[in-house]
Amino acid sequence: MKLSEAVSIYLRLKGKGRPITFQRAAERSCGYVIDVCGDKDIAAYTKADANAFRDDLLKRGLTGSSITRVFGTVRSVINFAASECGVEFRNPFGKVYYDRNAGVEERVPIPADVIRSLQQDCRRIDDDLRWLVALVSDTGMRLAEATGLLKDDLRLDDPIPHVVVREHPWRRLKTAGSARKVPLVGASLWAAQRVHEAVTDSTFAFPRYNKTDQTNSNSASAALNKWLKPHVPEKGSMHSFRHSMRDRLRAVECPADIVDQIGGWQTEGVGQSYGTGYPLEVLAKWMANVV
16 A cells, blocks of 8 residues: 555545645654655565654754644554554654754743733723733643634633533644633633623624634734744744743742643643642632733
């Protein structure tokens, strides 16, 4: 079975119901392999091919994290196709050495005083873009998580106002642990209230970025980072609010596993997979301490 055929099988069996980005990643990543090493039988690729592929990716200027994603996709396609055909062999695209941190820029948090100033600007300008900034700033959500929200995900009538971060057909979550509830406090509570007051002709909280069957979080990122740039430290971005939230929770001595639950970060240890996590009341107590 050639690699191009393996891609077709992979997408036919595993791509059902997945976003277009899933298909593009498989076709693009394996297309790189075919460009460099040829469209071979999957069992015919060698370690030399895998190393040549790595060298080509480095030459293209991909960062270590991007190379990891590409290799991960290629391995998944080949392993799945081999399993389907009953072929057993050592996948040469596993355990290929490269610097995982190459080209990866350090993420910088936004200082607390700058966050407060930005939140004041958001209240003054008071439009949907600023609601999105304010919502992210005091929840630590990923921008894509916030951009793809429904209005119903912003639960303002609950005794503890909160946002429900859940998977939707138009916006998948990064990990299974990303599904969570985050209390709305400070600027995020204001933003959620403004969404409910002002968005009357859509079920989406931010309809500007949900006009197709996929949330356009890249467009949101470009627009908001452009607005933020003059106000935040060098290399600061919308994602920096997420790093800042972790630091803000540390500053009030919030336990690490509660921090992980608020941010949807993976918590180490088998025991962490037991139970349903901390109740919303506990999360709200710590979130109130950071605003």
